[in-house]
Amino acid sequence: MPLHGLLELAFDAVIEEFLGEMANSEFSDIRLAHGCVFRHMKENGLRLTEIAERGNMTKQSAGEVVDDLVALGYAERAPDPDDRRAKLVRLTERGEAAQSYGFRLLAEIEKRWGERYGAERIADLRATLEDVVAVEAPFALSEPAEPEPAMRR
Amino acid sequence: MPLHGLLELAFDAVIEEFLGEMANSEFSDIRLAHGCVFRHMKENGLRLTEIAERGNMTKQSAGEVVDDLVALGYAERAPDPDDRRAKLVRLTERGEAAQSYGFRLLAEIEKRWGERYGAERIADLRATLEDVVAVEAPFALSEPAEPEPAMRR
């Protein structure tokens, strides 16, 4: 089986378990595509453009996802004080509850895999994937190098 | 970053490279979704139902993919001598050429990752994923336990 097949099947396995448990929670209206917002959200909100970049999708697609989350009460748009063109997407209280519930669920799934396949092996799996992703998908990584204070302006 | 995010990004990275190289080959009309046929194809062909099972999709979806591959000249349908309801999906000569080209490409990508991130680490990655998939996604694995000769009948 080619490597991408294994990656995909493992991904699907996590997601099936995750969505199954989400569907039985009070956050049953959350869908997989919403993850791109929850995954990257920062304290003070994120611009649509940032969501799109880190999610490796177009602004239009990211906008749809945000519209959906706003309609469901998980997110809201606020004007960006630094740029009147931009809006900051922020989680509502309910959005934050969903986010931390989801993260907890995912951590539990990873822990269960550790018990099933060996904690060290799963830790190695994660470490290798992190190295790979740092090179192959750098756009997805947290900070797009917020310039150092000394470099500002 | 949650584990499924890493798995997805790594998957996307392989696929982007793979599809990019396929697009520059003589098989530029092959799309990602076609993989479910090429990946599982056996010597004497596969029934639609088998393709659907191993690809974890409905018969209808598998049927669409096969229609597409037939239209593109990569596959053909032959009657199944053992069951007049069923048809065996087989690769054409061109289909076999595309399959082996694709497999070779994927093996090269994996080899490059070995050079970039350490051959042993990528081998471990594969081994761990194989264990995970064997438990979490057994439907995708080659033989649905063809009964042993002694157990037949």
Added chain:
DNA sequence: GTGCCCTTGTCAGGTTCCCTGACTGTACGC
């Protein structure tokens, strides 16, 4: 054999999630 249920594949129609292209309004270098 006949009737009944299961399986195989197909037709029709719908959803999700993403895309391209065209556009408005704001920012900013020059």
Added chain:
DNA sequence: GCGTACAGTCAGGGAACCTGACAAGGGCAC
């Protein structure tokens, strides 16, 4: 100020799935 670049939106489309309903063949009880 002017032109270019960028943030986000509107409109439309397509790929890859899905559910439901169906015809035709298989397999078994009787």
